[in-house]
Amino acid sequence: MKPKKKTIGLLIYFVLLILPIYWMLNMSLRSNADILASFSLYPRNITFVNYLNILTDSSWYMGYVNSMLYVFMNTVISLSFALPAAYAFSRYRFLGDGQMFFWLLTNRMAPAAVFALPFFQLYSTIGLLDTHIAVALAHCLFNIPLAVWILEGFMSGIPKEIDETAFIDGYKFPRFFITIFIPLIRAGVGVTAFFCFMFSWVELLFARTLTVTAAKPISAIMTRTISATGLDYGLLAAAGILTIIPGALVIWFVRNHLAKGFALGRV
């Protein structure tokens, strides 16, 4: 392939990638009557009525706050638990290490649809139902294994001599780990945080099952409002666009980290 052809192919792919999202943006800027009345490639009479409907209703914007809260908690928990474990897997051989690693991965393989009910019972038994921490903990089920997996790759890329030198210099493990080792793999930590954010943000089933009102995520509020108002495509599209924005902001802010992490090639 010549470089030119490659670039054109890539551009076409990106256009196709953006197209469905553009279409939703288009719909979100039109009123429902306008959408049903005429087909148009771009909004002729731009209206923000759908967005106003959503942003003036507290159950809507609290949905954002709730989602943000549990996603943030989950990312912090996942990283702080996964970092030492990933270090152990990358540096040591110990009894049952291989089996442990595979077992961690198997936790991504259970059908969430049926585990939702036992989860509900478990969390209502320990009185955590409808709290942000419940969703954050539930999401650890699939995020911690992934975090361990990704971090282990990054850590294995750091030569062991660095650890040995530090220990000879008299560093104790916790201080060495926090002040020397973690800064060395900060690109990896960034990439891992990105993946944790991503999978926690997009997951719906656990988040919806474990919350009633106080910690309801935005995506669940969205489905409820859809059924309540029938088929208001404009409102639906506006809600969809609003759920994309936080994700888009996160990628924008971590893009350099991501590029650096990918350049190390240790995902």
Place this chain on the structure above:
Amino acid sequence: MDKWQDNRAWFLVLPVFVIVAFSALIPLMTVVNYSVQDIFGPGETVFVGTEWFKQMLGDYRLHDALLRQFLFSGLVLLIEIPLGILIALAMPKKGWGVSISLVTLALPLLIPWNVIGTIWIIFTRPDIGLFGVGINSLNLLEVPFDHTATPLYAWITVMLMEVWHWTPLVALLAYAGLRAIPDAYYQAARIDGASPWATFWYIQLPKMRGVLTIAVLLRWMDSFLIYAEPFVLTGGGPGNSTTFLSIYLVKIALLQFDLGPGAAFSLIYFLIVLLFSFIFYQVLQTVGKGEKG
């Protein structure tokens, strides 16, 4: 790199073990419990042994859903893995294009799964959707495109959505693998006068084995467990044509409240995913190790 042998490393792994076991083993035990009991009400349960398992294994709708699921996940892997590699190969290696490409690729991955379904409803509807209206205005199809009416179109729509949604993940992982190949390998290939194809087959592909293992495993698990996106888009229809395993499972377990059969079903489901993941893992670990390494 030789690893240190030290069982005290368990202390570093223990927190992860505890927190994951809490969220994994207790619910799993509950499901096992359900699968061997008949539940009439709180505290009224009867041990029924393997009856639910027999019932589910003999359920022809389950067989259909299972075949559908294998077909779906097979197609997903066959389309997304090569396409993802192609995209990764075409992506720029330095400059401002890298950031733009990464951000664009990551966009679909950060959209909540039910919103993905919503996007594709709006995009493919024959009355208001760009895709639906566009393809019908070409007048090429014998039956007008409407994914709520024709099973084939429903399948095409779900496949398009799935490929649109997840190929970027494969591309991102493959790109990471490609970026990790030291320049020395390419220089050696140039000196040997290797064709682009030979460079790909003998250098890039073997070097991507690690990330591709992750990509295949993730895509396998997640596509086999797919629920929210097709549920929002087609609701499993028309008829049962896009009722994948998870959708059927939820129908049994949560809507009809047949907890016993549902639990038995989900254990079988889990074992299938586990078995195939293990096979993929083993195959991808050994493939190409001997001849290319």
